Amino acid sequence: MFVFSEGVSALAVWGVWVLVFAALFGLNEITRRWKWMGFFAFFILPIILSALWFTVLKDTTYTDWFHLAKVYSSTAGCLGFWLIRHVKMTNKKTGEEWRLADKKWALWFPPIILSINILEAVIRDFEIGMNYWGGGVLTDGAMFVLGGPWNYMNGIAGILNMIAITGAMGIVIKRVTAKDGSRDMLWPDMLWFWIISYDLWNFAYTYNCLPGHSWYCGFALLLAPTLCAFTVGKGAWLQHRAHTLALWCMFAQTFPAFIDTGKYAVNSSYDPTIYFIVSFLALISNVALIIYMIYKIAKTKKNPYLEELYTDLKGYQAIKALAE
DSSP states (O other), X not given: OEEEOTTOOHHHHHHHHHHHHXXXXXXXXXXXXXXXXXXXXXXXXHHHHHHHHTXXXXXXXXXSHHHHHHHHHHHHHHHHHHHHHHOEEEOTTTOOEEEGGGXXXXXXXXXXXXHHHHHHHHHHHHHHHHHOBTOEEOTTSSOEEOBSHHHHHXXXXXXXXXXXXXXXXXXXXXXXXXXXXXXOEEOTTSXXXXXXXXXXXXXXXXXHHXXXXXXXXXXXXXXXXXXXXXXXXXXXXXXXXXXXXXXXXXXXXXXXXXXXXXXXXXXXXXOHHHHHHHHHHHHHHHHHHHHXXXXXXXHHOOOTTTSOSOTTSHHHHHHHTTBO
């Protein structure tokens, strides 16, 4: 599945992978637990880095539409989630305090920005399948990609995953405790079966479209928010995903050589069988996700986009219990 650089031991590459994973997990903890660290990371830092990308680093950074769209859309998501979590204001006329998290129109932002990110990747999968069937070097010369039926399989999986986003109107804020003052943005209806289906789809996307990057931006980058969502940051997977994705994209934009030409860069084996298996797993998991969603809709008679669909499940109830 993966090919390590010649002259570099597998132990060394795994060690770097662990460092990348630990850095993503740790930086997510810092940016979610400390309000102003999050503001700096997702508002001030991108402004500083953007100035560098389009000036002194313009000859080395990624300038294609996809990479730029991904870094700015993920950062926009982080900033939007920060506002939902922390903005409180007082009505000058009535003296009544209100929070952005209580406004239903604001809660449409998380599913919209998530859908945009999924759609970007779906378009890219179809683009690789159409333009690089049988293999070819990307127009920007970044890497060799192997297009095939797997791109279309995984593109369909991504569309299904997007359709299966439910219960956004039930997003709540985590109550502050002595151990955790993060005020995480909890999404009780976004449970493990959707997260795992997303991870399988997104890993297949990185393997299909970014084969030279998927060791880090597929494997490590997907595992970090998922582990956090199942442990110290339960219920806030989307927030963790946005934070780690934005941080990784900013790093990759600034130091592209690390994953492209560095000694610890890891490439794909370009085995068509592996491509097929990875995308097939993504497709069948998301088909199963949609079937379960339809079953729950038929059973509860709920509109999954205006109501929460999985309120009877223990996982949902455990997350909801963490809210303010």
